[in-house]
Amino acid sequence: MKYSITTTKVKASKVNTLDFNNIPLGTTFTDHMFVCDYDNGQWVNPRIEPLHLIPTHPAAMALHYGQAIFEGMKATLDTHGNPMLFRADRNAARLNTSAERMGMPNFPEDLFVEGLKQLVALEHNWIPPKAGSALYLRPFMYADEPFIGMRAATHYKFIIMASPAGPFFSKRIKLWAEKQYIRAAAGGTGEAKAAGNYAAAIRPTELAKAKGYDQVLWLDAVEHKYIQEVGTMNIFFKIDGQFITPKRDGSILDGITRMSVITILRDKGYEVIERAITIDEIKAASKAGKLEEAFGTGTAVGIAYIQEIGVDDQTIHVSNESPVGLEVNNTLDAIKTGKIEDKFNWMIKIEKELV
Template sequence: MNNPHLHLRIETTKKSRIKELDTEPIPFGKIFSDHMLVANYSQGNWQDVQIIPYGPIDLSPATSALHYGQAIFEGMKAYKNSNGEPLLFRPDANHQRINQSAERLCMPAIPESIFIDGLKELIKLDDDWIPNKNGSVLYIRPIYFAVDESVGLKPSDSYKFIIISCPVGAYYSHPVKLIVTEKYVRAFEGGTGAAKVAGNYAASLIADREAKEKGYDNVIWLDGIHRRYIEECGTMNLAFVIDGVVVTPKLTGTILAGITRDSVLTLCRDWGIPVEERAIAIDEIVQAYHQGTLTEAFGMGTAATIAHISTIGYQGEDMIYLR
């Protein structure tokens, strides 16, 4: 990678907005911290790495990401320990994953010095924005997109990488109700399902809206070929407890490799809880529910954390009170 050492310029805000923060409750993703990290890629090199006050950025109407979708992102969180020191959870895994997403979209890798070291400096500067309230954290959103002023169809030659952050409360403040969608498909093998690509989420919005119109919080996606095997929810990976075994869909290239998912499965194995990563047909879940062997369903994600699933709707039937 280029630029192994971070050369960072810092411009601090003239007036912090921290006193304007209303913590009762903190809305998710609408109030942003004082500063942001910005880095530019041009002429084969990363350059102009800086932390500046949070604010708008200038973009041309011909910005290639707006036309051809070279845009990816990550989701992370910062916490404080009992001594008030800021902590990051597995940022190396997010760095690795954003570069895997970048490779899929033909984008240059982001150096560790920018992603990790720049992030640490940003969090040090805005650590007062990390909430002390139980259940609230500082959500971190790295975003990376093409900025060529061109409508020619080709990989961009220039890119912008930005990290912003926002204090947040719980993404789900109640047990989650999900409905299986058979109308829409999220991903196919060989596509971008395993990458954290902005377009994946744009394509999911209509299914999410229709689910909410029916009284659910989100959808459960099935595989694109058979329309039978469970993949993930729109906001998190999924797991089911069947006969005392934690069962979760196997990563096949169509499911996002969640860092929370990996952490949960690692802890389960360390605690001696049986874990199976395999194909799970929706029929199996229905059968296990009616037989009483499905005792729990939950989601795993950075924003969603560990979310209890109380209801799964499928073909007109609600499987309720999963515990």
């Protein structure tokens, strides 16, 4: 192996304190984290250590100039209780797409996957066994050089944390097609998983929630008519038998669930078109009774079925059934839990005894 990852273990694991039947969302973290430093132009000292607070200089550049990017993915158990990762290589590649846009150094993709594997191997007892549950993994990179002035930082940290997540039963969601605020413009940072993108989405999301919606449906920055994506999901529509999802144009995240759903749909014989699609087209399809399905796709939920979309003072209704979406969701789940053959070679198996 090219990289030597040193491991310092906790004296006693906290895993016994977790009620696996009632896992609080986003507030429980496993015993360890993976850490690596960028210093003098290279990534050094990859290590797994007990989770701990990180001393931060008040001038750390991420706090001022926002060089901070992240990833999100899940480890699951197969039917024999062995841990697996879903398409971690794609997360590694996407982190580097984000890093390039934000003027940050690339992180070696093989070390990204190796760090995940070793962390999950060590923390395998934290993977909730219940169907639909998983160990959420949060790799991220930020500028921790103390400096006041606008330039790329010269010192960064790359960290992976892990947080157990219970089953996510999503009700049908209501989206608000946002015309005042935008998420991304051509040439901006829409395709990067940059922390600032999420900061800018908080206020519009709060306003949409106050109106009774679950999430914002983002539209293009110029004409406010082309559909981009949902809060933390890409979006698919089934119109007159054909699936349509907004094409990647630099403004939407290259979702790993999105690319997997496209593959599964095509494998099942459905036609999937990646193209520009307007909110008016969706409205017209709904009126004509041709909007057969609409769903969001993302790591957190898998597939979230859409009930309606609010736009201006109107409501676009989606059919109450999503049989194909449901079928695709079941296929994705079955691949992620080893219940069916991994025919696309997406799963990365982890040996529990690695560490």
